[in-house]
Amino acid sequence: MKLGVFVSDINLTVDTLDRLKADKLGLILVQNGVYHATSKVNGKSSSLLDKTPNLYVLSEDVTIRGLKDTDVDSRVKVVNYSDVVDLMFNDYDQIAWL
Amino acid sequence: MKLGVFVSDINLTVDTLDRLKADKLGLILVQNGVYHATSKVNGKSSSLLDKTPNLYVLSEDVTIRGLKDTDVDSRVKVVNYSDVVDLMFNDYDQIAWL
Amino acid sequence: MGTLTIGCFPSIVGNMGYDFALKLADAAVSKGHKVSIWFSGNATVSVKAHQKHLKDYSTAEKYLQALLAKGVEICTCEACTVARGIQKTEGIEGIQWNAMHWYLAKIHAADRVLQIGGE
Amino acid sequence: MGTLTIGCFPSIVGNMGYDFALKLADAAVSKGHKVSIWFSGNATVSVKAHQKHLKDYSTAEKYLQALLAKGVEICTCEACTVARGIQKTEGIEGIQWNAMHWYLAKIHAADRVLQIGGE
Amino acid sequence: MGDVKCAFIVQKPQYKGETSRLAITHAIAYQTVEILLEDGDTVTPKLCFIGEGVLGLQKGQNAMDVYGITSTESHVKNCLLVDLNVLVCKEDLDKYGISEDSLPDADDMGADMKIQVVPFSEIQKVLDESQHVLFF
């Protein structure tokens, strides 16, 4: 299973992501999920960034919040909506929104 | 400040309740907040029940979930909508929904 | 007897925050309190007339009409409502349409205020 | 080129889950993919015609019309919609009204499915 | 295309918003989808409850009397009646102290199906074997 997961919140109220097993896992940070890529909480980066090397953040949802690409953790690739479509079709078989 | 707080969720996504100081604090558990009164998680009662002796749970929201008044922790008083109105007017000056 | 103002923002069908607001209003007015309800955000959808009552879906219309009949004042945020394509002529009769300061004025007059957020 | 089916349940104005669904659909159809969108729950409110575009409130109508013009198939859950008092005659032209199996049929035909829950 | 397998995963509690409940009604709709498909094409959903989703599975839900809507329980019973596979995560039932006895069944309606209590690893298998996964 090659699974692409959209993360749209800062505080995930479900622990599904911790339990899922995938041969390849991608995390696409959108909406308030972008803070995982841009913000440290009490100086600590989000533990989500340790889950997989396949990390993406939606540029449009970064800029709407007054944040800049330079605020994004270096492990996370900045993508736009068009890139997201390519990721969905080319890199993952199943798509989830948690 | 005599503050009555409605708690409507299992997982509070805000930590406001931990920080608020009130001369008198009441917690009224409604909607999915009723699980704080009825359910142990991994055998442990909700820490909310330690916050104040003034604990209430809405009967209607217990029964809709297939739970019974006998499932409610003995520290929590079971009330109905009419009781909630009295609590709001007689026991608290300010009302919050978290 | 007191005065209760409820601000209700979560949306109608199946959202229990909305259901809670209506049942609380009913309990309060039945005890002789004066009650007003302000709808903003997605809750404004609930003022549309001619809601079909299917048993798998909660509907607001008949409950709102019952509250109006009991003297509860209900007002919807006009901007929120027209942004959703609902015109005043399509609304439930007896519900007021006004701007956000209506809510603040009712807060001014209230002994107790309950603001219910969420979607 | 592939086929994308999006199920969108969160409500319209200011809910970014909804905005995301529409912008993703636009990006996909612009790249030549075939796209369908299913509205259920509160998202069905967005099929009401004559939404007033105020700059403080997001509106769906003009974006939905643009997607329809680009060949995106859009369908609203009829039961969810009429429960909210919105009749088919009051809906945006070109949007289909059907039952939940429409969504399952589009899932059957899809290479990729994105189900967006939430309110 | 033949059969398309889908995993419907309910991970949020019932009776807050309606999305968790719509998950169930959408899964049930599999039984009428063939009118929109070619001959031989089918959709086979499996409905799985995990995390806080399992809280919606206690029998005796009194939703019609209190809030005027049908209960999640009645929707789950309808699933069993139309032979939909309903799986619930055993670890999560244990976590919340819900006994298997308190899960709904549709015996009174003559259903043969029962809710299947399974470890999460079985739900992972459902995800692995599905073409599409839908989280609610």
Added chain:
Amino acid sequence: MGDVKCAFIVQKPQYKGETSRLAITHAIAYQTVEILLEDGDTVTPKLCFIGEGVLGLQKGQNAMDVYGITSTESHVKNCLLVDLNVLVCKEDLDKYGISEDSLPDADDMGADMKIQVVPFSEIQKVLDESQHVLFF
């Protein structure tokens, strides 16, 4: 009744649902409420950002170009312009690593008011002195 003090507390992030944003526009409406009140009656809101609510206070929000709506930033600037008290919790700014320099101001619109960065204890005082508290 004279003046009624209200605390508007934004504790959830902007740009998910719209309720956090409506908190701000409702607070601004204080300036026109007198048309519905008796002479001498007023409503005085104080708008406070705590917890994840502080995340909505970074300047440079590009909402109109991207999503076609006005930004939270522009609403906050409007608050300052109409002399509404806007308080933000210092501990929470620190928690999320947001510098005071990155908060919006309305200097370009000629406003005298600034966002006040205060410890949570000051926000507690606002709650204590208010007749009504509204959490968003």
